[in-house]
Amino acid sequence: MCFGPFPLHQTMASRKESAASGSSPLETPVKQIQIDGLVVLKIIKHYQEEGQGSEVVQGVLLGLVVEDSLEITNCFPFPQHTEDDVDFDEVQYQMEMMRSLRHVNIDHLHVGWYQSTHYGSFVSRALLDSQFSYQHAIEESVVLIYDPIKTAQGSLCLKAYRLTPKLMEICKEKDFSPEGLKKACIGFEIMFEEVPIVIKNSHLINVLLLDLQEKSTVADKHELLNLSSSNHLEKSLQLLMDRVDDMNQDIGKYNTYCRNLSKQQQQKQQYLQRRQQENTQRQSRGEPPLPEEDISKMFKPPQAPPRMDTLLIAGQVNNYCQNIKEFTSQNLGKLFMAEALQGHSS
Amino acid sequence: MSRFFATGSDSESEESSSADEITPKATGTTFNKPTSGLRNKEAFTPNLILCCPLRFRFEELTNIIKTIRNAMKIRDMSKCLEEFEQLYRAFLKSKTIVDKEGVPQFYIRLLADLEDYLNQLWEDKEGKKKMNKNNAKALSTLRQKIRKYNKDFETEIASYKEVLNSSTNVISLCRCQDEESESDDDEDSEDWGSDSVDSGGESEDNEGAAASLAVVFLKKYKDGRRKRHKKIEQVEEEVDEDGEAEEGGWEKVKGGVPLVKEKPKMFAKGTEINSAVVIKKLTEILQARGKKGTDRAAQIELLHALSGISNENNLGQGILVKIKFNIIASLYDYNTNLAAFMKPEMWKKCLECIDELLDILFENNNIFIGENIAEDSENLAISDQPFRVRGCILTLVERMDEEFTKIMQNTDPHSQEYVDNLKDEGRVCGIIDRLLQYLESKGSTEEVCRIYLRRIMHTYYKFDYKAHRRSLGLQGETKSEQDQEESEGEDSAIIMDRLCKFIYAKDRTDRIRTCAILCHIYHHALHSRWYQARDLMLMSHLQDNIQHADPPVQILYNRTMVQLGICAFRQGMIKDAHNALLDIQSSGRAKELLGQGLLMRNMQERNAEQEKIEKRRQVPFHMHINLELLECVYLVSAMLLEIPYMAAHEFDARRRMISKQFHHQLRVGERQPLLGPPESMREHVVAASKAMKMGDWRTCHSFIINEKMNSKVWDLFPETQCVREMLVRKIQEESLRTYLFTYSSVYDSISMETLSEMFELELPTVHSIISKMIINEELMASLDQPTQTVVMHRTEPTSLQNMALQLAEKLGGLVENNERVFDLKQGVYGGYFNRGQYLAKIQLFEYLESEGAKKSQY
Numbered sequence A: 001m002c003f004g005p006f007p008l009h010q011t012m013a014s015r016k017e018s019a020a021s022g023s024s025p026l027e028t029p030v031k032q033i034q035i036d037g038l039v040v041l042k043i044i045k046h047y048q049e050e051g052q053g054s055e056v057v058q059g060v061l062l063g064l065v066v067e068d069s070l071e072i073t074n075c076f077p078f079p080q081h082t083e084d085d086v087d088f089d090e091v092q093y094q095m096e097m098m099r100s101l102r103h104v105n106i107d108h109l110h111v112g113w114y115q116s117t118h119y120g121s122f123v124s125r126a127l128l129d130s131q132f133s134y135q136h137a138i139e140e141s142v143v144l145i146y147d148p149i150k151t152a153q154g155s156l157c158l159k160a161y162r163l164t165p166k167l168m169e170i171c172k173e174k175d176f177s178p179e180g181l182k183k184a185c186i187g188f189e190i191m192f193e194e195v196p197i198v199i200k201n202s203h204l205i206n207v208l209l210l211d212l213q214e215k216s217t218v219a220d221k222h223e224l225l226n227l228s229s230s231n232h233l234e235k236s237l238q239l240l241m242d243r244v245d246d247m248n249q250d251i252g253k254y255n256t257y258c259r260n261l262s263k264q265q266q267q268k269q270q271y272l273q274r275r276q277q278e279n280t281q282r283q284s285r286g287e288p289p290l291p292e293e294d295i296s297k298m299f300k301p302p303q304a305p306p307r308m309d310t311l312l313i314a315g316q317v318n319n320y321c322q323n324i325k326e327f328t329s330q331n332l333g334k335l336f337m338a339e340a341l342q343g344h345s346s
Numbered sequence B: 001m002s003r004f005f006a007t008g009s010d011s012e013s014e015e016s017s018s019a020d021e022i023t024p025k026a027t028g029t030t031f032n033k034p035t036s037g038l039r040n041k042e043a044f045t046p047n048l049i050l051c052c053p054l055r056f057r058f059e060e061l062t063n064i065i066k067t068i069r070n071a072m073k074i075r076d077m078s079k080c081l082e083e084f085e086q087l088y089r090a091f092l093k094s095k096t097i098v099d100k101e102g103v104p105q106f107y108i109r110l111l112a113d114l115e116d117y118l119n120q121l122w123e124d125k126e127g128k129k130k131m132n133k134n135n136a137k138a139l140s141t142l143r144q145k146i147r148k149y150n151k152d153f154e155t156e157i158a159s160y161k162e163v164l165n166s167s168t169n170v171i172s173l174c175r176c177q178d179e180e181s182e183s184d185d186d187e188d189s190e191d192w193g194s195d196s197v198d199s200g201g202e203s204e205d206n207e208g209a210a211a212s213l214a215v216v217f218l219k220k221y222k223d224g225r226r227k228r229h230k231k232i233e234q235v236e237e238e239v240d241e242d243g244e245a246e247e248g249g250w251e252k253v254k255g256g257v258p259l260v261k262e263k264p265k266m267f268a269k270g271t272e273i274n275s276a277v278v279i280k281k282l283t284e285i286l287q288a289r290g291k292k293g294t295d296r297a298a299q300i301e302l303l304h305a306l307s308g309i310s311n312e313n314n315l316g317q318g319i320l321v322k323i324k325f326n327i328i329a330s331l332y333d334y335n336t337n338l339a340a341f342m343k344p345e346m347w348k349k350c351l352e353c354i355d356e357l358l359d360i361l362f363e364n365n366n367i368f369i370g371e372n373i374a375e376d377s378e379n380l381a382i383s384d385q386p387f388r389v390r391g392c393i394l395t396l397v398e399r400m401d402e403e404f405t406k407i408m409q410n411t412d413p414h415s416q417e418y419v420d421n422l423k424d425e426g427r428v429c430g431i432i433d434r435l436l437q438y439l440e441s442k443g444s445t446e447e448v449c450r451i452y453l454r455r456i457m458h459t460y461y462k463f464d465y466k467a468h469r470r471s472l473g474l475q476g477e478t479k480s481e482q483d484q485e486e487s488e489g490e491d492s493a494i495i496m497d498r499l500c501k502f503i504y505a506k507d508r509t510d511r512i513r514t515c516a517i518l519c520h521i522y523h524h525a526l527h528s529r530w531y532q533a534r535d536l537m538l539m540s541h542l543q544d545n546i547q548h549a550d551p552p553v554q555i556l557y558n559r560t561m562v563q564l565g566i567c568a569f570r571q572g573m574i575k576d577a578h579n580a581l582l583d584i585q586s587s588g589r590a591k592e593l594l595g596q597g598l599l600m601r602n603m604q605e606r607n608a609e610q611e612k613i614e615k616r617r618q619v620p621f622h623m624h625i626n627l628e629l630l631e632c633v634y635l636v637s638a639m640l641l642e643i644p645y646m647a648a649h650e651f652d653a654r655r656r657m658i659s660k661q662f663h664h665q666l667r668v669g670e671r672q673p674l675l676g677p678p679e680s681m682r683e684h685v686v687a688a689s690k691a692m693k694m695g696d697w698r699t700c701h702s703f704i705i706n707e708k709m710n711s712k713v714w715d716l717f718p719e720t721q722c723v724r725e726m727l728v729r730k731i732q733e734e735s736l737r738t739y740l741f742t743y744s745s746v747y748d749s750i751s752m753e754t755l756s757e758m759f760e761l762e763l764p765t766v767h768s769i770i771s772k773m774i775i776n777e778e779l780m781a782s783l784d785q786p787t788q789t790v791v792m793h794r795t796e797p798t799s800l801q802n803m804a805l806q807l808a809e810k811l812g813g814l815v816e817n818n819e820r821v822f823d824l825k826q827g828v829y830g831g832y833f834n835r836g837q838y839l840a841k842i843q844l845f846e847y848l849e850s851e852g853a854k855k856s857q858y
Helices: A009-019 A037-050 A090-103 A125-137 A148-152 A165-173 A178-184 A203-215 A218-225 A230-285 A308-345 B002-007 B010-020 B022-030 B048-073 B077-093 B095-101 B105-123 B125-130 B133-166 B172-181 B190-209 B213-219 B223-230 B235-244 B246-256 B259-265 B275-287 B296-312 B317-333 B344-363 B393-409 B416-442 B445-457 B465-472 B481-487 B492-506 B510-526 B530-540 B542-548 B551-570 B574-586 B600-604 B608-617 B627-648 B660-671 B681-693 B697-704 B707-712 B720-746 B752-758 B763-775 B799-825 B832-857
Strands: A032-036 A058-066 A069-077 A110-116 A142-146 A158-163 A192-195 A197-200 B367-370 B387-390 B749-751 B781-784 B789-792
Touching: A032 A037, A037 A058, A037 A069, A037 A110, A037 A142, A037 A148, A037 A197, A058 A090, A069 A090, A069 A110, A110 A125, A125 A142, A125 A158, A125 A165, A125 A308, A158 A165, A158 A197, A165 A178, A230 A308, A230 B799, B048 B077, B048 B105, B077 B095, B077 B105, B077 B133, B105 B133, B275 B296, B275 B317, B296 B317, B317 B344, B317 B367, B317 B387, B317 B393, B344 B367, B344 B393, B344 B416, B393 B416, B393 B445, B393 B608, B416 B445, B445 B492, B445 B510, B492 B510, B510 B530, B510 B542, B510 B551, B530 B542, B530 B551, B542 B551, B551 B574, B551 B608, B551 B627, B551 B720, B574 B627, B574 B660, B627 B660, B627 B681, B627 B707, B627 B720, B660 B681, B681 B697, B681 B707, B681 B720, B697 B720, B720 B752, B720 B763, B720 B789, B749 B752, B752 B763, B752 B789, B763 B781
Parallel strands: A032 A069, A032 A197, A110 A142, B367 B387
Antiparallel strands: A058 A069, A058 A110, A142 A158, A158 A192, B749 B789, B781 B789
16 A cells, blocks of 8 residues: 655645634644535545555545634545656645646645545555654644445445544654553554544535435435345455454564563573672672673563554454444344345235 | 495405405415525416515516606606605515515615716716706705615625626616616627626516516526526526527516507417416406506407417316406406496497306306305316306396496487397396396305396386286287287286295395385386285385385385376376375475486585486486376376365365365466466366366366377376276266365255266266265265255355354464463553454454344344
């Protein structure tokens, strides 16, 4: 997965001026996100046209911060680029785009980015790093995750995430050792916070939608009632299993580390004891005690495995589980309904 | 030489040691006899060889002296010094002899001359200045040395100088030429004589040292001369006699050079050729054997000539046998390098010789040969008693067989030459057969075992077409008479049985028995006697301890296993075939393991020496097992086993591979970006496997059995048709099983009739296969007898359920791992990490429950 669009400092500066009247920057700056229908449609269209299968599409969100809510009024896609065109300048591209949009009087302030997902797998190192750099530069930035598969099943799935302040701190310090994470008291469940989304359309569009709703037939909504589940579940399970395998490996690594560490501790203890005994003996004989050596040099602590990946995997597993749970509960409901219908008709 | 004997067959060491032994034995006897100064004719003739050590030592000395003189001539002082030191050492070595014989004259002479010469050089200041530094240094050292050394021989040198001084001539010139001057001095004056006395003394020793028989024989007629040597003082009288012996003298001088030039004069004219003379001559020739500078080709020719002579003069078979033995041995000796193989003409000669030898042995029952007959108890000449000849025909024949193998190894197998060489196999077999007959009547059990093994080694790998035809009952009217005659011989199976059983019963060395068993198994397997072969293999317990055997036996073992596997395949025992071939094929080094070639990639791992050894182990091309056939058999059996297994365990997380190699081939096939029609054998098998996976037996069949595969593989079997029929049937059966495994979940019930139509199998067969699957709990179904259908129980988990189970298993592992971390920390370190795990776990169990609940809804 490639990094998201690069946050631009220039836009940050301009944002600061506009958002200066807003809430204080110390509290959670964004309580709510208001998305234009246009943005949603553009994101969906982007995936439909360019994303296939597990491929991920990304883009830049534009908008404004108004008090404690973030208004996303426009977006533009980020081109899929392969390894071949090395000379593609991402920053240049973003600047160009925003400048052009500004010329046609569109909000040109950078407020975050969006990304599509495949069966809810988005919690990754790349996303973390990317979102960190965004939030580091532009405090209010969010990442919109669009799940095309769920959307295809009948319910639009668009979620906005932000890194929690705690995670931001850790990322800032770049301390991913077990101790560091322990001190920060961070678990996978408080890594990301979801921000509620409101989709806002102009009145005219609302009218149009109501009009369309009346015209549309029942058949258009049938996909919502689709009873088949095994395909989706199988895929999710497969992904979940892969993650569990990864997790298992990580735990194994951590386990060996712990064992090595404790073994070394023991050795260190033994060494110190011996040294102490010797010293007392020497003292009784009236000899000068042995000089203290640098023990940390003799016993180099083993390299601790970074725990951030494990954390992310756990987060991802959590995500999958949530997805599966949601899916199955929905399906169960549908099944009950179908059973009732069958009993009624027969 | 010694290396050769250490590694080569012991037959050779016997031969050679018989020659080598002479030396030490001789030393023992020489000095028991009062030979010192008074060797007369009688003492001389029979004990000729006994003078050997003396001669040898003196020859060494004279050689060195010669070099010193040469160096003196060219004023090469450093060379002189070097040689002098050598001379000194050599002289010390021959101390014992010198003690007995007195200091040899020529030695004293050299010392005296050298000293004079050095002194002269020393005085010559001009010359010394011209010398280079090395030489000058050597000169002073040498001068000092010789001065010191000569003190030991003061008296001798003094007496020598006295003799010298008595003549007024300048002798330095003569001295330089004394080797030549000796014979042409009859018209010379006395002073020449004095020189010739010395040289005579020298030449006497010379002649002893020379291996020249001619010289020796000639000597006999020069009694007078000999006496003269004994009495050195009677100088003048001898001069005339010397003239008499002029011709002989001429010859004698050349003693040091190889014998070739004397070839036409084996015996001097008029000699009465009797066995004693010939034996003596033979021994003389053999003396030269193994020595440096001996012309081996000439030696062989000499021996041939000798055999001719002995034949002409009817000296009796004993001698002839002895000579033949030695000819063959010299033929083997011809190549000192172990890796080199015999030249064709040598080989032909060798075969002829052995044939002749066998002829003689068969014709004459009264010849005893054996390696244990001592040299002195040999009886070669006296025809009243049985002849006793030292030598072992068996070892010679074994060596011949090895030479044959070597020739075959070194011939390009794709050339006409190879075919020509292979034609000799008949002769080799013939010789072995004849020797076998001979030894059966005369040899010890051990010898019989050895020759039996040779016979077996030439039989086991050959397919007996006659017996095969006969067993098919085809030989009747269509065959010509010649064919019938041919087919009247014993079946190779019977021969093998007889020979092997004898070895099993009588052999005491493990190796021969092991080889015999392996060959026996191989032969059984080759002729499709699977049960005999298998039982023999199991009974012999070779599989347990073959790793202790030497590499050639291991190669034989590998060959046997492979043959066994192929045999099992022909018989339709797919599983057995697979198991037998697994070890060889899975290593990917089948070629190397079967001794059919070296792998390139191992080149770095071994050095030249190892490579040579490995090359020597290679099996000749005509005995090779077709590797493609081998691989094909293996892959097809793997396919027949693996594909149904894969279908049965599609969702099993812990499914194991039956054959790694087969999977490798499948993966290679999958990786192909563009899948064309199969070309190679492997591609065919892979394509067939894919078809079989779908239960499509017809496609599978067409991939396995078609023109290409027939020509590549199947036609190589003797019973092609049977094998193909067996294969088709196996494919049908296994495809049926695969089909049922793969698609049983789709069916509620299947009619067996439909199945039998689909797979073109008879109803009972289908019935039995399905029953077997049901019994083995591979297929969850029951048979409905009246309607002849299989009713599926549908109790196999769906793929989703399978996955859930797998996931549950994995989570179990995860939890276990987590506990372990916990144990280590003992609750001290309970942070974010464990909580997360448990939450994830709880959620998963929730999910699994809901999944279960959902299932119950159906």
